[in-house]
Amino acid sequence: MPRGSPAAEATCVRVEGERPYEVWIGRGLLREAGTRLRAVGGTPRALIVTVPPVARHWQEPLRASLAAAGVDAAWHVVPDGEESKSLEQLAGIYQAALTARLDRESWIVALGGGVVGDLAGFAAATFLRGVRFLQVPTTLLAQVDASVGGKTGVNLPAGKNLVGAFHWPSLVLADLDTLSTLPEGEFRAGFAEAVKHGLLSDENDYGFIRRAAPRLLRREPAALQRLVADSVRIKAAVVGRDPREAGERRRLNLGHTVGHAIEAAAGYGRWRHGEAVAAGLAAEGALALAVGTGWTAERQRELLELLETLSLPTQLRGLRADELLERMRYDKKAIAGELRWMLPAAPGRIVEVTGVPRDVVRRVLVELGAEEGEDGR
Amino acid sequence: MPRGSPAAEATCVRVEGERPYEVWIGRGLLREAGTRLRAVGGTPRALIVTVPPVARHWQEPLRASLAAAGVDAAWHVVPDGEESKSLEQLAGIYQAALTARLDRESWIVALGGGVVGDLAGFAAATFLRGVRFLQVPTTLLAQVDASVGGKTGVNLPAGKNLVGAFHWPSLVLADLDTLSTLPEGEFRAGFAEAVKHGLLSDENDYGFIRRAAPRLLRREPAALQRLVADSVRIKAAVVGRDPREAGERRRLNLGHTVGHAIEAAAGYGRWRHGEAVAAGLAAEGALALAVGTGWTAERQRELLELLETLSLPTQLRGLRADELLERMRYDKKAIAGELRWMLPAAPGRIVEVTGVPRDVVRRVLVELGAEEGEDGR
Numbered sequence: 001m002p003r004g005s006p007a008a009e010a011t012c013v014r015v016e017g018e019r020p021y022e023v024w025i026g027r028g029l030l031r032e033a034g035t036r037l038r039a040v041g042g043t044p045r046a047l048i049v050t051v052p053p054v055a056r057h058w059q060e061p062l063r064a065s066l067a068a069a070g071v072d073a074a075w076h077v078v079p080d081g082e083e084s085k086s087l088e089q090l091a092g093i094y095q096a097a098l099t100a101r102l103d104r105e106s107w108i109v110a111l112g113g114g115v116v117g118d119l120a121g122f123a124a125a126t127f128l129r130g131v132r133f134l135q136v137p138t139t140l141l142a143q144v145d146a147s148v149g150g151k152t153g154v155n156l157p158a159g160k161n162l163v164g165a166f167h168w169p170s171l172v173l174a175d176l177d178t179l180s181t182l183p184e185g186e187f188r189a190g191f192a193e194a195v196k197h198g199l200l201s202d203e204n205d206y207g208f209i210r211r212a213a214p215r216l217l218r219r220e221p222a223a224l225q226r227l228v229a230d231s232v233r234i235k236a237a238v239v240g241r242d243p244r245e246a247g248e249r250r251r252l253n254l255g256h257t258v259g260h261a262i263e264a265a266a267g268y269g270r271w272r273h274g275e276a277v278a279a280g281l282a283a284e285g286a287l288a289l290a291v292g293t294g295w296t297a298e299r300q301r302e303l304l305e306l307l308e309t310l311s312l313p314t315q316l317r318g319l320r321a322d323e324l325l326e327r328m329r330y331d332k333k334a335i336a337g338e339l340r341w342m343l344p345a346a347p348g349r350i351v352e353v354t355g356v357p358r359d360v361v362r363r364v365l366v367e368l369g370a371e372e373g374e375d376g377r
Numbered sequence: 378m379p380r381g382s383p384a385a386e387a388t389c390v391r392v393e394g395e396r397p398y399e400v401w402i403g404r405g406l407l408r409e410a411g412t413r414l415r416a417v418g419g420t421p422r423a424l425i426v427t428v429p430p431v432a433r434h435w436q437e438p439l440r441a442s443l444a445a446a447g448v449d450a451a452w453h454v455v456p457d458g459e460e461s462k463s464l465e466q467l468a469g470i471y472q473a474a475l476t477a478r479l480d481r482e483s484w485i486v487a488l489g490g491g492v493v494g495d496l497a498g499f500a501a502a503t504f505l506r507g508v509r510f511l512q513v514p515t516t517l518l519a520q521v522d523a524s525v526g527g528k529t530g531v532n533l534p535a536g537k538n539l540v541g542a543f544h545w546p547s548l549v550l551a552d553l554d555t556l557s558t559l560p561e562g563e564f565r566a567g568f569a570e571a572v573k574h575g576l577l578s579d580e581n582d583y584g585f586i587r588r589a590a591p592r593l594l595r596r597e598p599a600a601l602q603r604l605v606a607d608s609v610r611i612k613a614a615v616v617g618r619d620p621r622e623a624g625e626r627r628r629l630n631l632g633h634t635v636g637h638a639i640e641a642a643a644g645y646g647r648w649r650h651g652e653a654v655a656a657g658l659a660a661e662g663a664l665a666l667a668v669g670t671g672w673t674a675e676r677q678r679e680l681l682e683l684l685e686t687l688s689l690p691t692q693l694r695g696l697r698a699d700e701l702l703e704r705m706r707y708d709k710k711a712i713a714g715e716l717r718w719m720l721p722a723a724p725g726r727i728v729e730v731t732g733v734p735r736d737v738v739r740r741v742l743v744e745l746g747a748e749e750g751e752d753g754r
Contacts, residue, residue, distance in 0.1 A: 087468055098535050126503070129530065129541040130621075153506060158475050164506040165542055244507075 008222060011229040015148055016240040019168045023147060023236070025228045027221060029175040030136060031061050034069025037107060040171050042132045044071045046107040047100045049093060049120035051080040054112045054138050057181040062111060062136070071107075074100035078119065082268040085119050085154045087163070093123040097131075107132045107170075113139035113186075114146040114273060118161070121152030125167030133169040138178035140190025140224075141274050144197065144231035147172045149239045149252075159264055159327075166244060174232070176224050189274025191216070191310045194227055195303075196255050196281060197234040202348040205230050210302070213309050251350045254342045255281035258365075261327035265319050278312035279368075284343055286364045291356055294345040316370040321362050324370060328361075385599060388606040392525055393617040396545045400524060400613070402605045404598060406552040407513060408438050411446025414484060417548050419509045421448045423484040424477045426470060426497035428457040431489045431515050434558045439488060439513070448484075451477035455496065459645040462496050462531045464540070470500040474508075484509045484547075490516035490563075491523040491650060495538070498529030502544030510546040515555035517567025517601075518651050521574065521608035524549045526616045526629075536641055536704075543621060551609070553601050566651030568593065568687045571604055572680075573632050573658060574611040579725040582607050587679070590686050628727045631719045632658035635742075638704035642696050655689035656745075661720055663741045668733055671722035693747040698739050701747060705738075 010026025024036070038044060046066065050059065055077055066073045076096040078084045097108065108131055110120035117135055124133035137143045153164020179187065191209075198206035208230065209216070215223040235252065242249040259280030263271055271279075285303050288295035307314050316324070328339055341353045366372055387403025401413070415421060423443065427436065432454055443450045453473040455461045474485065485508055487497035494512055501510035514520045530541020556564065568586075575583035585607065586593070592600040612629065619626040636657030640648055648656075662680050665672035684691050693701070705716055718730045743749060 087464060091464055094533055094540060098533065098539070126530075126540050126542055128539060129528070129543060151506070153503075156471055156475065162475070162505060163471060163503050165503055166506060 008225065011225060013229060013232045013236055015168075015232075015236040017150075017168065017243045019170075021169055021171060023172040023174060023232050025143070025174045025176070025225055025232065027176050029173040030058060030178065031065050033062055033134070033136065033173055034065040034067070034071050036171060036173065037066070037071060037134055038069050040132075041105075042107060042170070043103055043105040044069070045100065045102060046071050046073045046109050046134070047093070047097050047102055048073055048075050048109040048111055049096075049116055049123070050075070050077055050111040051084070051113075051116055052077060053080055054116070054178075058111060058138060058178055062109075073109075078116070080115075082115055082155070082160075085115055085160075087154060087156075089119060090123060090154055093120065094127055097123065097127050102127065102131055104128045104131055107134050109134040109136060111136045111138065113137065113142045117142055117146045118152050118164070119154060121167055121169070122154055122164055125152050125165040130167065133167060135169045135172045136178075137172070137174050139182060140179055140187055140228075141193060142190075143174040143176075143179075143228045144190060145193035145235065147174060148232050148235045150243065155268065160260060160268065174228055176221055176228070179219060179224065185272070187219070188217075188311050189272040189278075192255070192274040192278040192281065192307075192312055194231050195306060195310070196252075196277065197231040199281070199303075199344055199347055200238065200251055200254060200350060201230070201234045205234065206347040210306050213306065217310070250340065250352065251342055254344065254350055255284055257328055257339065257341060258283040258324070261324045262316070262319060264327040265323040271313075275313050278307050278310075279314060279316060282307060282314035283316065283364060283368050284341070286368060287341065287356070287361060288343040288345065290360055290364055291343065291353060293343045293351050293353065294349070295343070299344070299346065314368070316365055316368045319365075319370050321365040321370040321372060324365055325358060325362060385602065388602060390606060390609045390613055392545075392609075392613040394527075394545065394620045396547075398546055398548060400549040400551060400609050402520070402551045402553070402602055402609065404553045406550040407435060407555065408442050410439055410511070410513065410550055411442040411444070411448050413548060413550065414443070414448060414511055415446050417509075418482075419484060419547070420480055420482040421446070422477065422479060423448055423450045423486050423511070424470070424474050424479055425450055425452050425486040425488055426493055426500070427452070427454055427488040428461070428490075428493055429454060430457055431493070431555075435488060435515060435555055439486075450486075455493070457492075459492055459532070459537075462492055462537075464531060464533075466496060467500060467531055470497065471504055474500065474504050479504065479508055481505045481508055484511050486511040486513060488513045488515060490514065490519045494519055494523045495529050495541070496531060498544055498546070499531055499541055502529050502542040507544065510544060512546045512549045513555075514549070514551050516559060517556055517564055517605075518570060519567075520551040520553075520556075520605045521567060522570035522612065524551060525609050525612045527620065532645065537637060537645065551605055553598055553605070556596060556601065562649070564596070565594075565688050566649040566655075569632070569651035569655040569658065569684075569689055571608050572683060572687070573629075573654065574608040576631060576658075576680075576721055576724050577615065577628055577727060578607070578611045582611065583724040587683055590683065594687070627717065627729065628719055631721065631727055632661055634705060634716065634718060635660040635701070638701045639693065639696060641704040642700040648690075652690050655684050655687075656691060656693060659684060659691035660693065660741060660745050661718070663745060664718065664733070664738065665720040665722065667737055667741055668720065668730055670720045670728050670730065671726070672720070676721070676723065691745070693742055693745045696742075696747050698742040698747040698749060701742055702735060702739060 108124035262276040485501035639653040
């Protein structure tokens, strides 16, 4: 995406809920961050949390924008990668927040992808029992997904996101320019959650992704802007109806029961989250076929084709079926040990299925390439 | 309080808010904990967090009550004392919760005083982004104060409660029997927050404490039941109108601006929280006189007399005035470095005062026995 091309108008999606906020999607937003932050309110003092590869490209423009708007900004750089979503890194952010003398109306800013957003967001949720939170998602994955919904958290050695809080940002700025510096693999992994949102929405939104795939892969700004805005709108609608995951919000778990198990079984960081979700969507589509939700072989073929066009994995090679099954039991959405599957029936129609026999799940996993395991358990 | 005496009927105070819940105050409630927990709902699985001195007296009856009601209970004992409100102890509770296989509808139970309630409550707020929380406050302080309001959290080396979350319990059982095993100093420290609540309420509630002081000191159950129920009702009303401390709830900070500074300056654990609040009330009363809120010398004399009757400290001996002032600057309720004082004008009338000159505060602190400091700063 050429940096000099004229910017289209930014899209604004208002997320309703306990504390409504705006998500802006467009180009050049990072350079307006200072004035936009001031317009929302609070104390003009901020701690910006980021990772080295993002800082390299985007620290300077954000610093300049905040300074120009009179925002007193401190920076805290954490190591890149999922390992940073730890209680140890969290303690480091608290210390930085104390040093920066943040008060309850000050801001914690997440400049980066999902890891930075979850970690800095949990710090914002809990430091002084909650300070203001600005999200500047710089990955496609974070823009289409993590920037909406208020979920924040860190990992424990036993599993991902086992500790966290709901905390709504005061503002989200999804600057499409930041996607220009994203490595190709990182960029493509972002499509998985967008595909999920298309499936949750309807034929129209799902169809757009299928039709626009070539333009999206070329990172055409107009196509990306529609993709991100669609995703934010779809997710915001679900979250707005069920902010604390009492019911409907569980639909967003599509692809994630298997996806989370893949990440845990492979060891955090081996699979990108988006890649795990893509394979999770493929697996849960196959499971939907197996249990007969109404999902058809034709739909499954389309889904696999789309994921493959986007260079996303649809196979479980290198993973042991029994290990995946064991990890699913720890899924935090399991209630009293019973897994609740969200399975596709058609675009716009997702069904909740419980009581799927372990053997059926196991067979599907093996069909998708997971290893049987030597002991044949 | 003789354990065999007939139990009066328990009092129930319903706390309104985002998630209403009931606080029960009476005798023998711990032995009914299992059935009462089951009646509220959730998964019959619990992790009970407590400290050794409380476990010694009350683990067995609670264990029996939970077992009789079919609740699968795991126990996690943390060291006694304020130092346990740490990120390290928090990590230990998360691990215990994983081992106990808690799900989102399971319970974390705080059996103990304010430290256990804050620590276990923060774990309940954040494990799996929030599980059910039962509070069984076993100190007078926790019964009159910490069991209402949803504040949970841990300390950082730089200050108390700098990290935390709002998390409402699903149920609170304030069993007056547990006060029978409380050491005298611990018991008396509990009166400070009750005096504060009396001051926040009206002449009637404040007057009750003054009249009933001798009976309260003898731990007469009927007097204690009224005291605890009054406090819960007064605090619940304030919190219900302002659950997240946007305004009115700041009234509860009476006595705490100085109180928190005392605890921090002395080193955590040197002063009991209630003792620090008592001296804080005395100091803030004196400050109210100095800035002219309408608080009278006669009112101040009454307040000091009541605190002294209850064997609570009203002096700041052994503390340096400048250290106290410095600690106040870090108070998490300070916005943009400006302290907002909540000062008494009369029982039922508390006024917010900003812009109190540092010298005026300093003089009051010194009058109450704080040291000037060798360098005369």
